[in-house]
Amino acid sequence: MATYKAPLRDIRFLLNNVFNVDQLFASMPDTAEVTDDLIAAIVEEAGKIAEGMLAPINQSGDAEACRFDNGTVTTPEGFKEAYKAFAEGGWSSLTGDVNYGGQGMPKMLSAVIEEMLFAANSSFALYTILNTGATLTLSQHGSDELKQRYLPKMYSGNWSGTMCLTEPHAGTDLGMIKTKADLQADGSYRLSGTKIFITAGEHDLTENIIHLVLAKLPDAPPGPRGISLFLVPKFLVDESGVLTGERNTVACGSIERKMGIKASSTCVMNFDSAAGYLVGEENQGLSHMFTMMNYERLSMGLQGNGLADSSYQLASAYAKERVQGRAATGTWQPNLSADPIIVHPDVRRMLLTMRANILAGRALSLYAASQLDISRFHTDEVARKKAGQLVALLIPVQKAYCTDRGFEACVLGQQVLGGHGYIAEWGLEQNVRDARIAQIYEGANGVQALDLMGRKTVRSKGELLEILSGEMDEFVASQKDVEAMQSYLAAFENCRGRLEEATATVLARSSDDLNEVGAASYSYMELMGLVLYCFMWQRILAAALADQGSESPDADYADALIKTGEFFLQKLLPRTESLLTEISSGAHSLMTMRAEQF
Numbered sequence: 001m002a003t004y005k006a007p008l009r010d011i012r013f014l015l016n017n018v019f020n021v022d023q024l025f026a027s028m029p030d031t032a033e034v035t036d037d038l039i040a041a042i043v044e045e046a047g048k049i050a051e052g053m054l055a056p057i058n059q060s061g062d063a064e065a066c067r068f069d070n071g072t073v074t075t076p077e078g079f080k081e082a083y084k085a086f087a088e089g090g091w092s093s094l095t096g097d098v099n100y101g102g103q104g105m106p107k108m109l110s111a112v113i114e115e116m117l118f119a120a121n122s123s124f125a126l127y128t129i130l131n132t133g134a135t136l137t138l139s140q141h142g143s144d145e146l147k148q149r150y151l152p153k154m155y156s157g158n159w160s161g162t163m164c165l166t167e168p169h170a171g172t173d174l175g176m177i178k179t180k181a182d183l184q185a186d187g188s189y190r191l192s193g194t195k196i197f198i199t200a201g202e203h204d205l206t207e208n209i210i211h212l213v214l215a216k217l218p219d220a221p222p223g224p225r226g227i228s229l230f231l232v233p234k235f236l237v238d239e240s241g242v243l244t245g246e247r248n249t250v251a252c253g254s255i256e257r258k259m260g261i262k263a264s265s266t267c268v269m270n271f272d273s274a275a276g277y278l279v280g281e282e283n284q285g286l287s288h289m290f291t292m293m294n295y296e297r298l299s300m301g302l303q304g305n306g307l308a309d310s311s312y313q314l315a316s317a318y319a320k321e322r323v324q325g326r327a328a329t330g331t332w333q334p335n336l337s338a339d340p341i342i343v344h345p346d347v348r349r350m351l352l353t354m355r356a357n358i359l360a361g362r363a364l365s366l367y368a369a370s371q372l373d374i375s376r377f378h379t380d381e382v383a384r385k386k387a388g389q390l391v392a393l394l395i396p397v398q399k400a401y402c403t404d405r406g407f408e409a410c411v412l413g414q415q416v417l418g419g420h421g422y423i424a425e426w427g428l429e430q431n432v433r434d435a436r437i438a439q440i441y442e443g444a445n446g447v448q449a450l451d452l453m454g455r456k457t458v459r460s461k462g463e464l465l466e467i468l469s470g471e472m473d474e475f476v477a478s479q480k481d482v483e484a485m486q487s488y489l490a491a492f493e494n495c496r497g498r499l500e501e502a503t504a505t506v507l508a509r510s511s512d513d514l515n516e517v518g519a520a521s522y523s524y525m526e527l528m529g530l531v532l533y534c535f536m537w538q539r540i541l542a543a544a545l546a547d548q549g550s551e552s553p554d555a556d557y558a559d560a561l562i563k564t565g566e567f568f569l570q571k572l573l574p575r576t577e578s579l580l581t582e583i584s585s586g587a588h589s590l591m592t593m594r595a596e597q598f
């Protein structure tokens with residue numbers, strides 16, 4: 001029943017009209033050849049893959065799920081062929097290092113593609129995203145020798161990558177991991193331990209699997225400062241990057257039965273004195289991992305947004321066809337036994353909430369991706385540093401807020417379909433199940449909120465926020481003569497004021513009671529999410545107004561954007577007021593109950 005259409009028009013509008021990517025990419029030598037036309041061609045092609053190759057095996061993949069048998073994992077029917085076609089199309093190397101077979105494309109481009117892959121088939125997307133994350137980590141921190149040996153085959157899609165961090169007793173708190181690495185005479189290491197929840201730890205899609213594993217050396221300092229990063233291949237590889245035929249002593253012990261993303265294998269991985277190679281420096285594993293985590297977390301936000309969009313597409317089409325009851329203001333469709341449910345204000349509330357958050361979430365993801373690109377490609381060190389600081393502030397919000405709004409949108413979409421939303425046939429219940437995990441993995445959303453409030457706001461004494469504020473001021477100044485923007489800008493300034501007040505309150509209280517930071521963190525992340533979504537809506541509205549006045553053939557599209565933006569400002573943004581009240585109420589009511597009273 002579910003059919004997914006790549007949101008090409010939205011993407012085109014955001015990239016060209018809102019973010020002027022042509023200008024941005026032209027300003028950096030390494031992206032200068034990434035022109036409008038090239039972007040349009042690549043995005044269109046990726047859209048065809050999402051629609052034609054991945055969406056058709058999404059529901060069947062969910063029903064069939066991955067199967068485990070004596071250490072091997074079989075993916076559902078069609079996945080192997082799809083992965084092969086994906087790899088042969090060059091998609092595994094899109095953003096990769098050009099020195100090792102990658103195409104060096106910017107993140108802004110791959111972000112829109114990732115969102116489509118997640119929307120069409122989140123389980124499939126995960127195999128590709130994990131590989132991208134592993135290659136990125138390796139290309140940034142691996143020795144030249146390791147890169148030569150592994151990257152080309154990972155970029156070509158012949159081999160795939162994993163990230164092995166979590167252990168049974170160590171999830172958020174990775175400082176407690178127990179996996180050990182012992183140095184060998186030849187400079188390699190032997191790794192022993194158990195990792196759990198490893199996405200794509202074992203499968204039948206590629207001829208080798210390259211695990212990036214966090215482990216501790218025997219003399220390592222305790223806690224997070226004593227963690228190193230290792231590369232552990234499933235099958236051993238010789239110096240020229242060719243398989244020796246020998247199996248390494250790493251094996252999948254079982255796969256998890258779980259709520260959603262059932263066609264993605266989630267594996268227990270046992271390392272039994274497995275051969276491994278140090279990536280980067282000893283005891284720097286966590287900080288090496290963090291360079292990749294900004295990219296991975298961005299991807300999770302895109303998963304939330306993609307599934308929200310797929311749900312919106314279904315729900316809005318359904319609402320135009322399903323007839324129940326009559327419009328409160330009188331009959332709309334006298335020739336039908338009832339009016340389509342899109343006449344009802346409450347159904348519109350659900351659809352507009354979904355649509356407003358999807359567009360802002362996509363824009364925020366692109367904004368964060370643009371800063372990742374500037375921090376990677378810009379020739380000016382000052383510009384790179386500023387972009388890196390913005391990335392640090394934006395990513396925890398993008399990850400947590402987009403995945404929360406993504407899950408909410410899937411549930412709203414389900415509600416629009418009533419009982420039919422609960423039935424497997426329509427695909428909405430699968431979206432709800434598939435979207436839920438994005439709020440949990442890559443750092444649970446509560447931990448993202450704590451990162452935003454603690455490290456990125458309190459510890460930086462509001463410095464990162466000032467940089468973001470500077471960007472917002474610049475935009476506001478650019479619109480000061482646009483009459484039609486003034487009421488929108490007033491709403492924006494209002495919510496910015498609330499964010500400033502909340503920040504000042506928490507900064508002032510945090511020195512007296514450290515629980516104030518944790519107590520405020522989730523509401524603060526939501527407040528920041530709303531302010532950022534509002535910033536994105538200001539930019540979209542400005543671009544839509546400009547487009548509407550330019551006799552564009554897209555005038556109706558621009559008109560719909562303006563109406564959606566006004567809905568956001570009037571119906572969703574006011575929550576900033578109650579969030580400020582929540583934050584101002586402090587930690588007391590959270591911390592007074594004794595543990596045994598729960």
Ligand SMILES: Cc1cc2nc3c(=O)[nH]c(=O)nc-3n(C[C@H](O)[C@H](O)[C@H](O)COP(=O)(O)OP(=O)(O)OC[C@H]3O[C@@H](n4cnc5c(N)ncnc54)[C@H](O)[C@@H]3O)c2cc1C
Binds near residue numbers: 166172198445
């Ligand atoms: C389907 C799936 C796929 C996954 N894929 C991978 C993978 O490929 N590689 C990998 O290494 N891991 C993977 N994970 C693991 C995932 O990243 C962790 O589950 C996640 O980081 C949370 O860790 P945890 O489950 O141990 O929860 P815990 O750390 O036990 O946290 C439980 C709850 O307590 C909260 N909490 C914990 N500490 C704090 C704190 N200091 N302050 C405030 N709140 C706190 C959390 O927010 C959470 O709500 C996957 C998990 C799943 C379910």
